Amino acid sequence: MAQRLDSAGLSFRQDYFADPAGWSALVRLLQDIFGIDIGPLKQLGGPDPTSMPFGWFDAKGELAANISAFALPFVINGRNVHAAGLQSGAVRPPWRGRGLYRDLTVKALDWCDRQGFEAVILYTDKPSLYEPYGFRSIPLHRYEGIAPAASSALRPARLLTPTDPDDLALLQSLLKGRSPVSNSLAVSNNAAMFLINTRLDPDVRISFLQDQQTAIAWKTDESGRFGLIDVVATEIPPLAMILGGLEVAPTSIDVFFRPDRLDWDGVPHPFESGTVLMVRGLGDTSVDFPAMLSPMADF
Ligand SMILES: CC(C)(COP(=O)(O)OP(=O)(O)OC[C@H]1O[C@@H](n2cnc3c(N)ncnc32)[C@H](O)[C@@H]1OP(=O)(O)O)[C@@H](O)C(=O)NCCC(=O)NCCS
Missing domain, CATH: 3.40.630 (Aminopeptidase)
Known part of the structure; x- marks a missing residue:
């Protein structure tokens, strides 16, 4: 049975970083939910040009829910992986529990599959949120x-x-x-x-x-x-x-x-940081030696 989505009063958009209002709405969402200011990215060359954000906007142009995919090629055990990352996943409190995040996650993963990415990685403090989509945790050292x-x-x-x-x-x-x-x-x-x-x-x-x-x-x-x-x-x-x-x-x-x-x-x-690195794809590949992604790659 298809799971419930209640998006009444909201409009779906994707690919809105080139729109100043869309970008500002994301800056405000991440500030409000995580207390992180990504505004300075504009002075640092701008957001990753491969970014593909997916979001539900309210009538005032605020983002009620967002998740962004972007190309994040990485190396594992000496092998280059054509991978995507997922980041900036958040839903404003009044809009939670309506299936908006599930909807955006499915849309973002479908997009990643259509783009031909062989793996998707993300960091989260809620691994159970992503396990149903085939993500598994990679221990970090x-x-x-x-x-x-x-x-x-x-x-x-x-x-x-x-x-x-x-x-x-x-x-x-x-x-x-x-x-x-x-x-x-x-x-x-x-x-x-x-x-x-x-x-x-x-x-x-x-x-x-x-x-x-x-x-x-x-x-x-x-x-x-x-x-x-x-x-x-x-x-x-x-x-x-x-x-x-x-x-x-x-x-x-x-x-x-x-x-x-x-x-x-x-x-x-x-390495304990409160979040775990998760990967979807690559079969059951694990890291041959204890390792972690540099914190400068945190996303
Ligand atoms: C976590 C969060 C994105 C969920 O948003 P939401 O719109 O309420 O989620 P949905 O209604 O789409 O529910 C999607 C699924 O996630 C589950 N879920 C919701 N909150 C969860 C949580 N805190 N931990 C684990 N699973 C959760 C739901 O039960 C639902 O499961 P189902 O698909 O089996 O029914 C939202 O609470 C939020 O923004 N939290 C703060 C920021 C955050 O934690 N972001 C994600 C971290 S990477």
């Missing part, structure tokens, strides 16, 4: 270990400010030409997510190693512990060279992706 001795850098890194037009252009060009930060699990292309995540987490620093043409996303926590979050480059430099360029000499280090391209070993630990 960060790596922890003794830092290598920093190798002396030719030239020290300089901090990039993504809101500065020159720095933004540099970052965009590095993101365009990047190779996956890990062969186990990594996104191949995620410029928009990387850029907005530099705004959403004010503790993340982006440093540029000129000699290696590499951008490093990193942070130190309250106790001064060093965390390596992402490395954007065509050739991933060894960790010792990264530390040398950043002119830091931590004793221990956390790496938030599998460090198989860093010439360094750490010990995997489950």
